[in-house]
Amino acid sequence: MEKTYEIRPDQSIELLKELHILTRDQKLNQDSRRKLKQIYHLANFIEPIIQKYENKPFTLIDHGAGKSYLGFILYDLIIKNTLGKIIGVEINEKLVKKSNQLMQKFRFSNMSFMSQDIDSSNETIKNAEIVTALHACDTATDDAIDFALQKNADWIVVIPCCQAEVYQHLKKNKSNNLNHHLVELYRHGIHSREFGSMLTNVLRCLKLEYYGFKVSVTELVGWEHSMKNEIIIAENIRQKKVSAGARIEKLLADFDLLALKSRFLDI
Ligand SMILES: C[S@@+](CC[C@H](N)C(=O)[O-])C[C@H]1O[C@@H](n2cnc3c(N)ncnc32)[C@H](O)[C@@H]1O
Known part of the structure; x- marks a missing residue:
């Protein structure tokens, strides 16, 4: 048995x-x-x-x-x-x-x-x-x-x-930004998807900090069990971090994603 x-x-x-x-x-x-x-x-x-x-x-x-x-x-x-x-x-x-x-x-x-x-x-x-x-x-x-x-x-x-929103925006804006060195991070389709997911999670963590949370990110189980394996744990320490908001804006600007500003800054 x-x-x-x-x-x-x-x-x-x-x-x-x-x-x-x-x-x-x-x-x-x-x-x-x-x-x-x-x-x-x-x-x-x-x-x-x-x-x-x-x-x-x-x-x-x-x-x-x-x-x-x-x-x-x-x-x-x-x-x-x-x-x-x-x-x-x-x-x-x-x-x-x-x-x-x-x-x-x-x-x-x-x-x-x-x-x-x-x-x-x-x-x-x-x-x-x-x-x-x-x-x-x-x-x-x-x-x-x-x-x-x-x-x-x-x-x-x-x-x-799976995360599609940031990926779609990166893909849509790619041709306008081909000469920007950061495009190298997502020039290829598979990189766009992976980078889009990663950037999304980075922005989510910053948003949590902005609203007063202490954030830790780790893996849930070994990658052989699931590709969607990142766990974000946030504790509300009720200390708003204004600088995280500025970092969100800077990242969004660098990656031509300011159209998503309300997603990552507002609630
Ligand atoms: C991939 S499944 C995961 C289910 C479960 N949490 C698990 O891990 O076994 C995602 C679930 O979220 C639900 N879902 C997606 N968007 C939702 C929304 N906006 N509000 C409520 N449920 C939603 C789907 O119907 C689906 O059952």
């Missing part, structure tokens, strides 16, 4: 089966092993954050929740023993319906799901102490960041997904 050593002793096997992470005979396939590994790594980053709340209530908002692997596993491993609650926000109604059924089946009383886009959830959700977004597509990561900034959240943990 295949080893199941990745499953933690205090973990609900039934839940993992319902999430299709485990097969009926409790096996992991390659895909689910990868998913589980990512979620465990992420849970390891989030657990010390949750512990800071000790006996205090808190709300964790998981944006772009998808099938809510992260939410369910976090709830089962950590949140059920705290005064915290978790709300998954997901635009796809079918996924939300399934997650609601699962949540009821397991009687996870401090868990709920909303079928909404991130932007409009800002009106429905009152407060958020912790905001997560795992592989929320393209600018959904930016929406999650803006949501957290508007809620004055204590912590933001995002693992960005």
